Amino acid sequence: MAQQTYVEKSFERDTNYITDRIVADPQDGPDGDGARQWPVEAGRYRLVAARACPWANRTLIVRRLLGLEDAISLGLCGPTHDQDSWTFDLDPGGIDPVLGIPRLKDAYEKRFPGYPRGITVPAIVEETSGEVVTNDFAQITLDFSTQWTAFHREGAPDLYPEALRDEMTEVMDRVYREVNNGVYRCGFAGEQESYDAAYRRLWDALNWLEERLATRRFLMGDTITEADVRLFTTLARFDPVYHGHFKCNRSKLTELPVLWAYARDLFQTPGFGDTTDFVQIKQHYYVVHRDINPTGIVPLGPDLSGWLTPHGREELGGRPFGDGTAPGPPPAAEVVPEGHGA
Known part of the structure; x- marks a missing residue:
C-alpha cells in the first residue's frame, strides 16, 4: 500500500479540524466560525477510533470513564493505514458493521466531497447518514464531559471541574504543545537543529511534570481529570515507541521515578490500561512511518510487565x-485482545 511521508524540516501539525460540535442545546445555524451544532442523542452517533492513536485513545478512555458506551457506539480501525485513509481491517470483510464502509475516508467524503485534509481519528460519524460530524479531538472529550451528562453512568467522575478549568487550560495547553505534540516534533524533525530544539523542549516539559507530580497524585490535585487523560496516552507510548522510534531518548519512562509511578497509577485505574493496546501501538508507528523505519520491522521489546507493579502513589x-x-468492566466487544496489554 502507498505510504505517506512524515519527516519535514521542522514539524508543524495541521490543526485545521472539522469544528462542529454535538451539544445538549444546539443553536440553529453555524456559529461565528462556520461550525454547526448537532444535538446530543443516544444511538445517533458512532465514535470511530484506533487504539494505536494517542489522540483517539483519549476518547476511548473518557467514553469509558463516563459510561457512554450505550449512548455512543464504537467503530475501531486497524493499527495501520496508507496515505489515503484509516481502514476497518479488524472487522469481518474489512467493513464497519454499522456504517457499512471499508475506509473512514468514505464518511468524510460523504459529507465533504473531495475532502482536502487528512483523514484522522478520532472522528464522530452520524450513523443514519454516514456523514462525518467532527474530528476535533480536543473538543470531543470535553463535550463528552459537559454535553452528554444526561447519559453519564451513575458515579461518573467530573473530568472537567468548573472551578479548575482556567488552570486546567494552562496545564493542558503546555502538555499538548511540549509533550503530546513534542514527541512528534522530535520524531518527524528532518534537520539536526530542529531535532535538537524539539528534544530540549520536550525534556524541559517532562522535568516540569516530574516536579509538579512529586507532591500531588494527579495533575490537578487529588482526582483524575481530563488533563491526566491527555498526558497518559503519551506516557503509555513513550518506551514502546517515542524513546527509540522518535529519538526521545534522554531517559526511558521507567527511569523517571515520579512519572513512571504516576503512569502506573493511571494504567491500573479502570478505563486507562484496559483501553491500551501495546501491540497495535507498536504496529502503527513502526509500520506506517516508513520514512523513519524503512524496513517496517516492529521491535519485540520493551518488557511491559512493569506496568502492573505497585506504584505507591496512594501515599x-x-x-x-x-x-x-x-467504571465496571468494558463491554465484551471492546476488550483489548489477550496479550496486547501489559
Missing part, C-alpha cells in the same frame, strides 16, 4: 474518581 492521598466510582 499522596486523593481519590481517583472523587465523589464518583470506577
Whole structure:
C-alpha cells in the first residue's frame, strides 16, 4: 500500500479540524466560525477510533470513564493505514458493521466531497447518514464531559471541574504543545537543529511534570481529570515507541521515578490500561512511518510487565474518581485482545 511521508524540516501539525460540535442545546445555524451544532442523542452517533492513536485513545478512555458506551457506539480501525485513509481491517470483510464502509475516508467524503485534509481519528460519524460530524479531538472529550451528562453512568467522575478549568487550560495547553505534540516534533524533525530544539523542549516539559507530580497524585490535585487523560496516552507510548522510534531518548519512562509511578497509577485505574493496546501501538508507528523505519520491522521489546507493579502513589492521598466510582468492566466487544496489554 502507498505510504505517506512524515519527516519535514521542522514539524508543524495541521490543526485545521472539522469544528462542529454535538451539544445538549444546539443553536440553529453555524456559529461565528462556520461550525454547526448537532444535538446530543443516544444511538445517533458512532465514535470511530484506533487504539494505536494517542489522540483517539483519549476518547476511548473518557467514553469509558463516563459510561457512554450505550449512548455512543464504537467503530475501531486497524493499527495501520496508507496515505489515503484509516481502514476497518479488524472487522469481518474489512467493513464497519454499522456504517457499512471499508475506509473512514468514505464518511468524510460523504459529507465533504473531495475532502482536502487528512483523514484522522478520532472522528464522530452520524450513523443514519454516514456523514462525518467532527474530528476535533480536543473538543470531543470535553463535550463528552459537559454535553452528554444526561447519559453519564451513575458515579461518573467530573473530568472537567468548573472551578479548575482556567488552570486546567494552562496545564493542558503546555502538555499538548511540549509533550503530546513534542514527541512528534522530535520524531518527524528532518534537520539536526530542529531535532535538537524539539528534544530540549520536550525534556524541559517532562522535568516540569516530574516536579509538579512529586507532591500531588494527579495533575490537578487529588482526582483524575481530563488533563491526566491527555498526558497518559503519551506516557503509555513513550518506551514502546517515542524513546527509540522518535529519538526521545534522554531517559526511558521507567527511569523517571515520579512519572513512571504516576503512569502506573493511571494504567491500573479502570478505563486507562484496559483501553491500551501495546501491540497495535507498536504496529502503527513502526509500520506506517516508513520514512523513519524503512524496513517496517516492529521491535519485540520493551518488557511491559512493569506496568502492573505497585506504584505507591496512594501515599499522596486523593481519590481517583472523587465523589464518583470506577467504571465496571468494558463491554465484551471492546476488550483489548489477550496479550496486547501489559
